[in-house]
Amino acid sequence: MSLGIVWVIIIAILALIGGVALGFFIARKYMMNYLKKNPPINEQMLRTLMMQMGQKPSQKKINQMMRSMNNQQTK
Template sequence: MLVLVGLLALVVGLVGGFFLARFTMKSYLAKNPPISEEMMKSMMTSMGQKPSQKKLNQMMSQMKAQSAKR
């Protein structure tokens, strides 16, 4: 009986921990996107493109829309 309670507690802890970690990471990435506008600008410059503000805004909105789908 004691082993069964221990296993049940372990499974509940693992499942709860997984969903808590998942929720925490989603909220962190929503508040702090992995790529900022400055990073995008330097990346485009290094690829030989001249980044305009309009193009940067389009790319950032596409990235936000893509992350919202997940």
């Protein structure tokens, strides 16, 4: 094998590793922003869920649960 082919292979491997790492971080940043803008659950969904479980949701309890869920997301 000539020295030129070895360098081409090394550069191709490094470019592949760099592309995978860069793609991972870009996708991670995109998903974090998406989830921040579109939270998976909101107050209305929480109220409906509590009513289905047989609980009468008060606004205080809903606010407390939303605050707890938001604290968990930021950690």
